[in-house]
Amino acid sequence: MEVPANQANGDLNPSLKLAIAVAIAESRRRQKLPPPPPAASTAACDNSESDAIKWKRKAKQRKEEILRLKEDLKIAEDGVHQDVFPQHVSCKCYFYDNLGQLSPKHESDQKRSRDVLRRRFLRQVRLRERKRSRRDGSLLGSSIPVAEIAIENEMEQLRASVDFLVELCETSSPLEAQEGNFKNWSHQAVDFILATLRALLSTGKIDETIESIVSSLIVRLVRRMCNGSEGDESLHCDNNFQFYVQHLLRKLGSDPYVGQRVILSISQRISIVAESLLFMDPFDGAFPRMHSCLYIMIQLDEFLISDYLLSWSASQDFDIRLLEEWVISIFHARKALELLESRNSLYMLYMDRVVGDLTRLLGQVSFVQKLRPDTLAKLFG
Structure with missing residues (x-):
């Protein structure tokens, strides 16, 4: 394309610049296109093939x-x-x-x-x-x-x-x-x-x-x-x-619904195991396992009472009747362990520690006002 002499110095008007740019772009596009088909009769076939390729690609x-x-x-x-x-x-x-182990006092919950x-x-x-x-x-x-x-x-x-x-x-x-x-x-x-x-x-x-x-x-x-x-x-x-x-x-005992039932079940089982040990030969092979079971159950009662009793009482749906039931069960378990004191005084030592924690915590005013007199008599009698 020839450019007039008076515009060769670069003073092209905008319309001419746009025309030149469009021409260059069209020329480059044509150079990238594939060569035209040799015969017009194959145009329809090529269109079908290109459509098939396009849909396959999609x-x-x-x-x-x-x-x-x-x-x-x-x-x-x-x-x-x-x-x-x-x-x-x-x-x-x-x-x-x-x-x-017993939980440290005033331990903060970390979420x-x-x-x-x-x-x-x-x-x-x-x-x-x-x-x-x-x-x-x-x-x-x-x-x-x-x-x-x-x-x-x-x-x-x-x-x-x-x-x-x-x-x-x-x-x-x-x-x-x-x-x-x-x-x-x-x-x-x-x-x-x-x-x-x-x-x-x-x-x-x-x-x-x-x-x-x-x-x-x-x-x-x-x-x-x-x-x-x-x-x-x-x-x-x-x-x-x-x-x-x-x-x-x-x-699991952190929830009062579960925890109180765990204490009740454990205390009842302590009484049963204590009675079984009373009539068992110390040289029996099952004796060491029952001794271990008795110790670990007493310890679990101590953990639950020490860890959660106060927090349980703060719950709105705290069952005070269930509390009285397992408190009485603990004293029954203690009485059953008294019979074993001649064989092993550690049982009573551990159980007295449980009862001591229980009495100390239930001695607060909030509990004294709710407990029945017979339960209080067992605690402080």
């Missing part, structure tokens, strides 16, 4: 997009992008602090994020599958109100988490208790049980089903805590695992 892009979205969904469900705890490490929230461990626990228990199967069964297509369905779901979650925790304790060996997986799973199971139980109790509908689930949890864990290994060579190792189960009961 289908491939859509498939890649779907695969990418599936991967993103899997990452979001697994929480991999937030998983700061490797699978093999121990729980990071100090759940097993003070294992087998730590446990979202990742909680997601792992929920996946392990497979609550979603159990809930889906229940919906596909009796609840599907029924006229049950939404509120009752929600309560049924919470009940199913409580039952599933209780079964998971008990099975974990029953199938784990003493050595596995030291590993991170046991600590992670057991911790999250305890937290989930307490959260679900509080949600159910907040509805005000405490029925026999909840009572049955909680009682089953206590009985099965106490049985696992007291059952020793066969053979004296593994007794010390198994005692270590007993402390882990004791600690789980101790943590």
Whole structure:
């Protein structure tokens, strides 16, 4: 394109500049296009092939997009992008602090994020599958109100988490208790049980089903805590695992609904074991295991009373009648242990320490005004 001489010095008007730019762009576009077909008869065929290629390319892009979205969904469900705890490490929230020891006084509660461990626990228990199967069964297509369905779901979650925790304790060996997986799973199971139980109790509908689930949890864990290994060579190792189960009961006892029932069950079992030891030969192979069981149960009563009695009493739904029942049960257990004092005076020493803590805490005005006279007479008589 020739440029006039009077405009060769660069004083081009805007219209001419635009025309030149358009011409250059069109020229470059034409250079990039494939050569035209040799015959006009093949134009329709080429158009069909180009359309097929275009749709194949779009289908491939859509498939890649779907695969990418599936991967993103899997990452979001697994929480991999937030998983700061490797699978093999121990729980990071100090759940097993003070294992087998009294809690320090005035200890402040430290709240730590446990979202990742909680997601792992929920996946392990497979609550979603159990809930889906229940919906596909009796609840599907029924006229049950939404509120009752929600309560049924919470009940199913409580039952599933209780079964998971008990099975974990029953199938784990003493050595596995030291590993991170046991600590992670057991911790999250305890937290989930307490959260679900509080949600159910907040509805005000405490029925026999909840009572049955909680009682089953206590009985099965106490049985696992007291059952020793066969053979004296593994007794010390198994005692270590007993402390882990004791600690789980101790943590579950932070809720007054569970804690008071644990004390009642433990106190009644102390009386039974004490009577059995009274008529047992000290050289019997089962004697050391029963002795260990008796000690660890007395210690658990002391932990629960020392840790939680005052906080329980501050709860609005604190059951004062249940309190009186297990207080009387503790004194019955103490009387049963008096008969063993000639064999082992440590039993009475430990039990007197429990009774001392109980009397000191229940001697406060808030309790004295609520307790019946016969219960007070046992405490201060």
